Amino acid sequence: MAQLIHQDSALLTLARKLDKSPLPTSDRACLITLPDGSTRLGVTQVVNFVHHGGEFAGALFGRVSFRFAGENSELSNAFSPTHDVAWFIVDHKNGLVQFGPQDGLIVRHPGLGIGSYIVGQLLRILSGGTAHGSYKVVTTELPQITLDALPAALRAENERRIENVFGNAGFYLSSAAGVRVIGARKVAELKPHWNWEKVKFLNPGQLIDIAANSINRCSSAExxxxxxxxxxxxxxxxxxxxxxxxxxxxxxxxxxxxxxxxxxxxxxxxxxxxxSGLEDAEADLFRVTGEMDEAKAAYLQLLSEPARATASEIRSATYPSSPHFIIELGRQTRILAWALVAGCIFLGAAGLAIQAFR
Structure with missing residues (x-):
């Protein structure tokens, strides 16, 4: 393991001052692929500035910041001084390179490849600048407070991401001195690296094509x-x-x-x-039925009584007393009387017939 090179407070102070200064910037585009397969445009703001004057005259300061494009984006669409940003400063006099910020590279949307893309773009500036490959990299202590603030379930995942992002870029992580640090032996070992499947750098021509396709889709949508x-x-x-x-x-x-x-x-x-009529009819029927039952009962009672009455009582009951005189004839006498009446009627009719034919 190479000897640890500790931070220079004066160089670090200059880097912080330059980081807060309004320096010239340039914007570059990239395309982010989200977990659901959709894509979003991203913007990186790049600073590549040479400091003049003072103890560190000629020092190179580089910075890369990231945000998502679009005013109405549901993702973070504004640059932040503390999130999605990383910088470096080169001390040519002492042949050193210091990385920052000291609070670490904090990514607002982890898992999308943004952290490795920021580090990769930062190393592209460093490799294309005036830093010599033999320059030493100042060892930086990882911000343990920031790591401890993460939920326990995310700490292991965050540790894995740190190792992937910085390990693939040529940095080493060490806890040999009892403190978790990150560094590199020399600048030549550092190389730009990021996940091209998640984040794709766009040159101006590609950005124009995407804009044209978007306009065509908007026209079709209209x-x-x-x-x-x-x-x-x-x-x-x-x-x-x-x-x-x-x-x-x-x-x-x-x-x-x-x-x-x-x-x-x-x-x-x-x-x-x-x-109402039915009720009246039922009442009448009930009354008549009662009267019939009473008459039937009286008749049955009459039949059940013994024959006590004599013939004279029966005749008296059958023929009630009358003031008129009644002659009762025998059977033979009645037949003779009726025969006499019939003969008279016949003779009378015959006489009338004879008178009619005269």
Missing amino acids: KASEALSVQVEAIKNELASAADNLEASRTELGALSERRNSDLLQAAEREAQLV
Whole structure:
């Protein structure tokens, strides 16, 4: 393991001052692939500045900041001085390179390859600058407070990401002195590296193509929107007509309901009359049945009594007393009398017939 090179407080102070200064910047585009397969445009703001004057005259300061593009993006779309940013400063006099910030590289949307892309772009500036490959890299202590602030479930995942991001870029991580540090033996061992499948650098031509495709899609979407607007208007007209028909149906249904209620009321009154008549008929039937039962009982009682009455009592009961005189004839006498009457009638009829033919 190479000897640890500790930070120079004066160099670190200059780097912090330059980081807060309004330095010239340039923007570059990249394409981020999200876990669901969709893509978002990203913007990196690059600072490549040479400091003049003072103890560290000619020092090279480089910085890379990241944000997502788009004003209405649901992702972080503004540059932050503390998140998604990393920088370096080169001390040519002593042949040293210091990386920062001291609080570490804090990524707002981990797992998208943004951290490794920032480190890769930062090393591209360093390798293309005036730093010699033999320059030493100042060892930086990892911010343990920041790491401890993470939930326990995320610490192991964050440790794995740190090792992947910085290990693939040529840095080493060590805890030999009892403190977790990150560094490199010399600048020549550092190399730009990031996950090209997650983050793709866009040159101006590629960015223009993406913009053109977006414009074409927007134009197609506008045409489709206009067609949908026509369909929506037609549907609104149909709904208005249906609403009118519904109102008419409701009115007709109300009238039918009123007639039905009237019919039901009349039927109820008629039913009440029929029920009353039925009750009266049942009462009459009950009364007549009672009278018949009484007559039947009297008749049966009469039949069951012994024959006590004499013939004269029966005749008295059959022929009640009368002030008129009644002659009772025998059977033979009645036959003779009826024969005499019939003969008289016959003779009378014959006489009338003879008179008619004279």
